[in-house]
Amino acid sequence: MIIAERKPLEEIKSMLSGYKKILLVGCRTCVTICWAGGEKEVGILSSQLKLASSGEGNELSILEATVERQCEKEMVIEELRDKVQEVEAILSMGCGVGVQTIAEIFEEKPVFPALNTTFIGMPEAEGVWVEKCGTCGDCMLYWTGGICPVVRCAKGLLNGPCGGTRKGGKCEIDPEKDCAWVLIYRRLEKQGRLDLMRKYYEPKNYRAVKRPGRVEAATA
């Protein structure tokens, strides 16, 4: 899923400077699961913004809404159509895709992001999410023991570890993080498939996804 983090309150306040009535929109999908932009976080941010603005003697009027999936136009239109008419601007707590979906539909209103979208990942522990996929468009997990070197190696190396591996197989840039290539080695060793790691891999084809990406289903 898509992982995001909320922006600092000060940055959000500065984006909204000059607006008196806004619509604050959450999303019930990825950003709800990563505690960044679900219904609960909409409530918290709304209270914080009201409190901060009233303290400055200029209370912000905030309408709240949470869309099932902010990246789907129909759902956004259905949920927000009427509310948008009542406000000057929209503050999205969706990922970058959600922000752009709303902006595309309601072109006449400014739309601001309340989150920073960070990566595609999974929960590792309570309140902790880690990056797992680099969306390279050319998946190589079948020869790396199901561990992605594109994002889990800090340098995205394809033929093994760099010389910076720390004692015990930790990453050059962070002694808390495992070296992805040490993990790959150990996993393939366990499976008796180290020959896969010994193979030389050519430089990556960065045209595997032509940016900006577009995929058409074969059956469409």
Add this chain to the structure above:
Amino acid sequence: MAIHFREALKTKDFTVTTEAGPVKGASTEKMQGHIELLKDRVDALNVTDNQSSVMRYPSLGTCLLVKEHGGEPILQITCRDRNRLAIQADLLFAYSRGVDNVLCLTGDSIDVGDHKEAKPVFDLDSAQLIHLVHTLNSGKDMAGNELDGGVDFCIGASATPSADPIEPQLVKFQKKLDAGVDFIQTQAVYDLEELKRFMERTRKMDEKAKILAGIVLLVGAKMAAFMNENVPGIFVPQYLIDELAQAPKGTGLSKGIEIAGRLIRQIREERICDGVHIMAIGREERVPEILEAAGL
């Protein structure tokens, strides 16, 4: 006039290289001083490429200075700052100006340097970079286009004998050897027993590549302890740290020179490696003393 490094590797019993570290700034006097001091005392001078991800005078520019002074440069190229187009273009330029030794490196992470917010490139890795240089040597570019005027680089790679665990490193190292390298310059080694074990394994992997053990000058016990904690792939044994700590105040650097000389002498006398690569990191002017201490 220096003999070509490839010839030195072939003909000499013991090959010695050291570094000319580029400065931060456009003033080249200090580098020229180091080049002038060292060019005739070693077989080649490596020039680092934004070493430790700290922005400096370019590796290629410094290699040209080495050439101008009649020295033999080794161009260090990392994959961190350039994509495959930029690397190939730089290599063509280098060759056209007589810079024809290249050390192919991954490059330190951007995070350890002084421009931490920069975009890391790593379009290629070090094994792919070695393949790329071979492709250029064959008269073609990476896209398969013919080159108008070919190149013939002497190709080097690095190795980390002190890595823990060593096995994944050796898998990568084997790929570099399989790609074909003329020489290897290792990361710093202090534990010669460990170096011997590494050499035994390496000789089984490739008999031809010449291996130069990396010697990093220690300037004191504190620096040695710091490197153990903070510099991945380097391990200074406790007895060397103790030896440095016991040196009278103000003589740490002299002790470090003595240790480096002793290590080199032993590597040479016991024929552990084919040579050494001396990294004095900011103390280039002391390299002649290391060479004297080593009996070179």
